[in-house]
Amino acid sequence: MNNQQNDKLDNWLQKNVSHSEDTTKKVESFHKQQQPFRKPFQKTTPQVTPNLLPQNGKQKLRLIPIGGLNEVGQNMMVVEYGNDMIVIDMGFQFPEEDMLGVDYVLPDFTYVQKNKHKLRGVLITHGHLDHIGAIPYISPKLDNPNFYGTKLTMGLVTKRLEEFGLVGSSKLNTISPDDEIRLGCFKIRFFRVNHSIPDCVGIIIETPVGLVVHTGDFKFDFNPADGVLADFDKLARLGKQNVLALFSDSTNATKPGHTMSESVIGKTLDRIIAETPKRLVIASFSSLIGRMQQIFDSAVTHKRKVFISGRSMISNIAMAKDLGYLNYPKDLVMDLRGNKRLAQKDNALILTTGSQGESLAALTRIALDEHHDFKLLKSDTVVFSSSPIMGNERAIIAVSNKISRKGVNVINNKIMDVHTSGHGQQEDLKMMISLVKPRFFIPVHGEYYMRAAHVELAVEKGIDRKNTILVDNGDVIEADANSVYQSKEKVESNYILVDGKGFGDLGAKVLSDRQAMSQNGVLVVSILFDKNGTLKKDPEIISHGFIYMGEEKRIMQEMTKAAKIAVEKAVTQKTKKSEIEQYVKSHLDRVANDIIERRPLIVPVIHVV
Numbered sequence: 001m002n003n004q005q006n007d008k009l010d011n012w013l014q015k016n017v018s019h020s021e022d023t024t025k026k027v028e029s030f031h032k033q034q035q036p037f038r039k040p041f042q043k044t045t046p047q048v049t050p051n052l053l054p055q056n057g058k059q060k061l062r063l064i065p066i067g068g069l070n071e072v073g074q075n076m077m078v079v080e081y082g083n084d085m086i087v088i089d090m091g092f093q094f095p096e097e098d099m100l101g102v103d104y105v106l107p108d109f110t111y112v113q114k115n116k117h118k119l120r121g122v123l124i125t126h127g128h129l130d131h132i133g134a135i136p137y138i139s140p141k142l143d144n145p146n147f148y149g150t151k152l153t154m155g156l157v158t159k160r161l162e163e164f165g166l167v168g169s170s171k172l173n174t175i176s177p178d179d180e181i182r183l184g185c186f187k188i189r190f191f192r193v194n195h196s197i198p199d200c201v202g203i204i205i206e207t208p209v210g211l212v213v214h215t216g217d218f219k220f221d222f223n224p225a226d227g228v229l230a231d232f233d234k235l236a237r238l239g240k241q242n243v244l245a246l247f248s249d250s251t252n253a254t255k256p257g258h259t260m261s262e263s264v265i266g267k268t269l270d271r272i273i274a275e276t277p278k279r280l281v282i283a284s285f286s287s288l289i290g291r292m293q294q295i296f297d298s299a300v301t302h303k304r305k306v307f308i309s310g311r312s313m314i315s316n317i318a319m320a321k322d323l324g325y326l327n328y329p330k331d332l333v334m335d336l337r338g339n340k341r342l343a344q345k346d347n348a349l350i351l352t353t354g355s356q357g358e359s360l361a362a363l364t365r366i367a368l369d370e371h372h373d374f375k376l377l378k379s380d381t382v383v384f385s386s387s388p389i390m391g392n393e394r395a396i397i398a399v400s401n402k403i404s405r406k407g408v409n410v411i412n413n414k415i416m417d418v419h420t421s422g423h424g425q426q427e428d429l430k431m432m433i434s435l436v437k438p439r440f441f442i443p444v445h446g447e448y449y450m451r452a453a454h455v456e457l458a459v460e461k462g463i464d465r466k467n468t469i470l471v472d473n474g475d476v477i478e479a480d481a482n483s484v485y486q487s488k489e490k491v492e493s494n495y496i497l498v499d500g501k502g503f504g505d506l507g508a509k510v511l512s513d514r515q516a517m518s519q520n521g522v523l524v525v526s527i528l529f530d531k532n533g534t535l536k537k538d539p540e541i542i543s544h545g546f547i548y549m550g551e552e553k554r555i556m557q558e559m560t561k562a563a564k565i566a567v568e569k570a571v572t573q574k575t576k577k578s579e580i581e582q583y584v585k586s587h588l589d590r591v592a593n594d595i596i597e598r599r600p601l602i603v604p605v606i607h608v609v
Helices: 003-016 110-114 135-142 151-162 232-238 262-275 289-301 311-322 362-367 393-405 426-436 448-460 508-520 549-573 577-596
Strands: 061-067 076-081 084-088 104-106 119-123 146-149 171-174 180-183 186-193 200-207 210-214 245-249 280-283 305-309 333-335 348-352 381-384 409-411 440-444 475-479 484-490 496-499 522-529 540-544 601-608
Touching: 061 110, 061 210, 076 200, 084 186, 110 135, 119 180, 135 151, 146 151, 151 171, 151 311, 186 232, 232 426, 245 426, 262 280, 262 289, 262 381, 280 362, 289 305, 289 311, 289 348, 305 311, 348 362, 362 393, 381 393, 393 409, 426 448, 440 448, 522 549, 522 577, 540 549, 549 577, 577 601
Parallel strands: 084 119, 119 146, 146 171, 210 245, 245 440, 280 348, 280 381, 305 333, 305 348, 381 409, 522 601
Antiparallel strands: 061 076, 061 475, 076 084, 104 496, 180 186, 186 200, 200 210, 475 484, 522 540
16 A cells, blocks of 8 residues: 555544554564465466357346355355356355254355356355355356455365365466456456455456445454455445445344454453463464464464464464465464473463364364363363354353363453454444445345344435345346346245265255154154065054153053054055055154154154065
8 A cells, every 4th residue: 555545544544433543554473474385276367258248238237146145154146147147155054053964054056057158257255164165065066167266265265175176176266356357248356355364355346237346244444453454445436436236244234333353352362361371272263364363473472382273273374374374483383283292381372173162173172071182271261262153152152161160261252352253333334335335235144134234224324225125045136227126036045955975965854854853753663564465463663762761651552553553544545665654654643743742753664574
């Protein structure tokens, strides 16, 4: 940023923001940049695809969010004009509590797959899993399109693809926020935003009908951990360019004020690192690269050694250091596994995954005394430098309780400011609207109530209410030069569930069966026929998780009697094996509900001898 830009930013901040610290001061690291010793991804030149459609003015711009609305995750949005299509982000969602056995939830990319011949490229706003996590699953189905993102983002995408052995077949293009690329009829520009991870960008799309702006995840941090401010100049210029539509992050739309600066968190962590007398364990997200730099800087200042635990934490730190996003002395950071004796010393700082209570994460194994390299002592302190993701609250409480029962001091965000959101609160969101000045406003990224609250903020900032659009996943927004509106069309927007190595083949029936088993147990009904179709003996029933031992004998007698009646009746009415099984299942379901008001999973099994 040159001096003229600095002066303009200073004047703008003085008029619009009240902040006691020097907002233009860049955070300096105490040590020199380390040269990367490997390149974890292939850098290619952004490809320019010629426009395949004559612009006759009759086409409509189509904007289709296929994930990221009505949940925090699965972010994926289609922008389409004639024979050209681009996609913004390709993330997954962690499963909800009732999605038993599910690993991840993917956005329904059926529409994109049907139209993959139009796909000119995928733009990635930043490297969080809710924006990149689905890439290894979806990209091969789309014939591995070109991906575009900043250096750190593409580094994280590369690490994700390495887990699936897909790096060689992937087309990763590294861009800078000042680049301009053309994909079909779309001219793409970028602008820096602050978030909880470095190298995040919003996207400006010049379409045949006007400018469309997508913020990605953002907040306005005037003293960020990495010293890199949002592109206020670009945003201010957008406000003079007659922006047609703004798609804006809604995650914190119900929270008043500005989101707390990362610099505040850095000061709190520095005080904890300085004042904790014995060993310190800090659990955080492995993608919080700026947070890690703050911890490393404080560790140097207060003469602590840092030990890393957790596969993703180790991997991301190595990648970020290679790319120059983390800088620290060579002897500061060590793998816990190979240095567990040194980690017994009082000056040890263990940086670990598991801040969300994940069952296999390092902190959970430490809490359960199952970690091979580290055991908690009463003199230790554990810091949760994160906030709970929706659905993880119970798991976090369970891990916190396990740690507290050992007499260990636990610090979380309710006790001290050890974490801040990466998403803008109401004043940040209003500032974005005021800068961009769109004619039409579409809130994205969040549950419906969050997006509805965001609409109210837009109206407060002067957007005509009839120019605000609340849609759901799969809804189709159409636009011409003068209007943006929701069409009557809707594309596929079902959940695609990842269960183990497979995905897309786990249907609602399987989930329903798992839920029935988890809530009411299972009854297996064994039915034995001879080759002439005669019932050889009474059906046998085996139950698991169905009834208490005191009730078992009476109820199982009633269920066995009901099963026999059902089989005999089914044989007189049905001929196919599957029809008999279904009849028995339906009959026993009603009987079980009548007897004890429970609906177990009932599995009839027919044997012929």
